[in-house]
Amino acid sequence: MRKLTLSILLVLILPITFGFKQDFTEPVQLDWETYFKGNADARSPFFALTAMTWKYSYESTIYRNRVVIKLKNEISIDKDRSWVKWDKIKDPNISASLLHHEQGHVDIQYILLSEAERVLKNRNYSVKNYKAQISQLANEISNYFDTMQRNYDEETEHGSNHKMQARWDKIISDKMDESRAATLANDSR
Numbered sequence: 001m002r003k004l005t006l007s008i009l010l011v012l013i014l015p016i017t018f019g020f021k022q023d024f025t026e027p028v029q030l031d032w033e034t035y036f037k038g039n040a041d042a043r044s045p046f047f048a049l050t051a052m053t054w055k056y057s058y059e060s061t062i063y064r065n066r067v068v069i070k071l072k073n074e075i076s077i078d079k080d081r082s083w084v085k086w087d088k089i090k091d092p093n094i095s096a097s098l099l100h101h102e103q104g105h106v107d108i109q110y111i112l113l114s115e116a117e118r119v120l121k122n123r124n125y126s127v128k129n130y131k132a133q134i135s136q137l138a139n140e141i142s143n144y145f146d147t148m149q150r151n152y153d154e155e156t157e158h159g160s161n162h163k164m165q166a167r168w169d170k171i172i173s174d175k176m177d178e179s180r181a182a183t184l185a186n187d188s189r
Contacts, residue, residue, distance in 0.1 A: 026110075027103075027106045027107050027109070027110035028106060029103065029106075030099060030102050030103055030106055031099070032084055032089075032095070032099065034079070035050065035077055035079055035082055036048060036050070036079070036082050036083055036084040037079040037080050037082065037083075038051075038078075038079070038080050038081050038082050038083040039083060040083040040084065040085045040086075041083065046085075046158065047084065047085045047088045047089060047098055047158075048082075048083065048084040048085065048089075048098060048102065049081075049082060049083055050077060050082040050102065050105065051077070051078040051081035051082050052075060052076070052077055052078070052109060053075065053076050053077075053078060054074075054075050054109075054112065054113070054116075054142065055072075055073075055074050055075075055076075056071060056072065056073045056074075056116060056120065056138060057071075057072045058070060058071045058072065058120070058134065060130065060131075062127055065127055066124075066127075067124075067125040067126070067127055067130045069120070069121065069125070069130075069134070071117065071120050071121050073113060073116050073117045073120070074113070075109055075110075075112070075113050097159055097160075097162075098159055100159070100165070101156060101158065101159025101165060102159075104152060104156075104159075104165075104168060104169065104172055105149060105152070107172045107173075107176055108145060108148055108149055108152060108172060108175075109145070109149075110176065110179075111145070111172070111175050111176055111179050112141065112142075112145040114179040114180070114182075114183055115141060115145075115179055115182075116138065116141050117183065118179070118182055118183050119137065119141060120134060120137060120138065120141075123137065152168055152172075155167075155168065156168055
């Protein structure tokens with residue numbers, strides 16, 4: 001029996017993003033005062049930026065030609081690198097709308113966390129190249145959700161297109177429900 005611990009750190013910095021609970025029950029609800037402590041970038045066209053880190057690590061055990069992994073999977077928000085342009089969101093409606101948009105980013109990252117947990121744990125890996133398989137799978141998950149985050153911002157015009165924001169709210173809600181259902185189904189096995 002052999003154990004291996006591998007840690008991977010992926011840093012995502014997206015204009016306007018997220019925060020999290022490790023228990024996978026619900027994503028953290030953002031607020032400006034708690035999550036946006038950094039100095040705003042005056043050159044940025046965005047009103048806010050949230051710096052986010054996804055980390056996963058695992059211990060692997062090989063027993064009778066089977067790889068079993070114990071996964072640690074977490075997302076955290078870097079409050080000191082996340083910022084908001086306070087002078088741009090003085091109007092309560094603009095502030096609420098932007099924070100709602102930001103919550104969409106949080107929810108997308110919650111889906112990433114849930115899906116990574118489910119997908120990485122529930123695969124059969126080859127004893128000979130499981131490290132590469134896990135790394136490739138984690139990269140695919142990360143790339144998928146990076147693309148989803150970009151599409152969310154582009155299609156909602158960073159939250160300013162209210163019709164598209166409502167469409168994305170539904171998409172995100174449906175994906176969160178799907179992810180919860182899939183996680184529950186796997187947990188009951």
